[in-house]
């Protein structure tokens with residue numbers, strides 16, 4: 001295998017994995033904030049339990065995303081030194097700002113995870129906002145660097161008079177940036193929300209249909225629906241921009257081999273670059289001209305306008321584009337089905353097995369579309385690494401041993417994926433701290449039966465996440481004078497953090513003023529098999545992620 005192929009394969013594999021981790025890290029904080037916000041408004045403990053569970057998932061995806069992003073930054077220097085030398089003045093500031101966003105996220109995620117029992121409920125919720133904002137900002141900054149590779153604004157100045165090159169203007173005055181940033185950030189929300197919805201739909205199929213899971217599904221579908229509805233709108237804006245700015249990419253996306261007035265939209269099909277035919281495609285006359293330029297008779301430049309060695313891989317770009325759009329359409333349909341059944345059944349969706357199966361099947365669609373979208377963007381840009389300026393082949397390292405790094409980094413990403421799955425399964429199967437059933441209560445914590453959860457919830461005054469779901473029952477659980485009569489984060493955590501309460505975190509100081517609630521919670525905390533409280537597994541992960549942030553990294 002030659003170095004160029006090995007290097008491209010390595011980037012494709014690394015980015016393919018990293019995108020999944022990063023999209024979850026962007027999407028999960030939003031769900032976490034939604035859940036905690038609803039808890040603060042409604043004082044219903046099921047939202048608190050969700051916020052805590054999703055906070056842990058956020059911490060895990062953040063940590064894994066940090067490691068995988070750091071590895072990627074090394075790969076840029078290792079594999080593409082000529083690109084780094086040329087593009088450094090433009091992309092460097094974007095990566096630096098991404099680093100700042102990352103540090104901000106690390107700091108506030110630490111505050112969020114460790115602040116459950118130390119901050120007031122509203123202050124705690126507020127610490128989640130910078131987590132969500134900066135995770136999105138990280139992605140937006142990285143996309144700014146990528147958008148410059150697609151549309152290298154002021155590259156002439158950079159090459160001829162580098163001292164006059166203004167990176168801020170080149171990055172953020174680039175019209176490609178907002179279009180790509182909005183579409184790709186929404187993609188993260190859509191992908192995360194559909195994955196989360198699939199998890200709860202899967203739980204419903206296995207009999208876990210308690211109110212907490214129903215709320216979780218509803219929240220995920222709310223976020224997923226908004227994002228999925230916006231994907232075609234922002235995608236259309238992307239396509240229009242590509243049509244005027246990167247006509248060769250558009251031609252590859254649409255398998256438009258010949259320049260043509262009134263070009264058709266080709267649905268499906270397998271383009272053959274040798275013959276210029278697109279067998280199995282369904283053509284809608286004039287539609288591509290209209291979508292791209294708003295006129296059914298407009299001329300769409302074909303691949304015949306450029307020499308053959310400047311063509312991207314047409315079959316891959318076209319098929320990836322079709323996959324993205326089909327996945328996007330299916331997501332919208334799945335969302336419409338969900339809300340239709342929710343409306344018909346007044347919210348009791350989890351008994352609808354066909355819908356639950358459909359949502360499980362729709363779970364990976366967002367990730368599939370996300371990967372396909374990036375394939376369109378990146379493969380459609382070839383043979384350029386910086387469009388019109390530097391070819392990918394010119395940027396690759398002359399050093400030997402790329403195949404070795406390909407194997408090493410692939411193993412690293414496989415290991416990270418296995419770690420992510422293992423940690424998420426632990427959250428899925430283990431009891432959630434603060435909601436663990438007292439011995440013999442039969443609650444399902446994170447994974448037991450819904451009936452048991454409901455039963456133990458009402459049988460266990462003082463329980464946190466699985467505490468009585470009716471307001472009146474919940475009010476009976478309070479042990480804190482002058483505070484709302486529902487256990488809040490502070491009271492719940494207090495029980496878990498009391499020295500000697502079975503948390504295994506004796507280093508944690510007792511929480512002032514939380515004695516009563518703590519006492520009420522102590523037996524359950526003692527029974528919690530997974531010991532650590534809020535700063536337990538997820539907290540330590542967050543801290544580790546923050547530690548990694550000190551590494552000069554790209555993402």
Ligand code: HEM
Nearest residue numbers: 180183184187231232235236238239328369370373374377
């Ligand atoms: C449903 C209609 C959709 C249309 C018309 C559409 C259109 C496009 C276009 C034209 C591009 C290429 C932009 C470029 O190279 O500059 C693109 C890229 C991309 N798409 Fe889509 N898309 C759609 C749905 C989706 C969905 C559902 C997702 C994921 C959930 C998604 C994720 C992405 C990503 C991650 C990229 C690469 C980043 C970017 O260029 O913005 N797209 N999309």
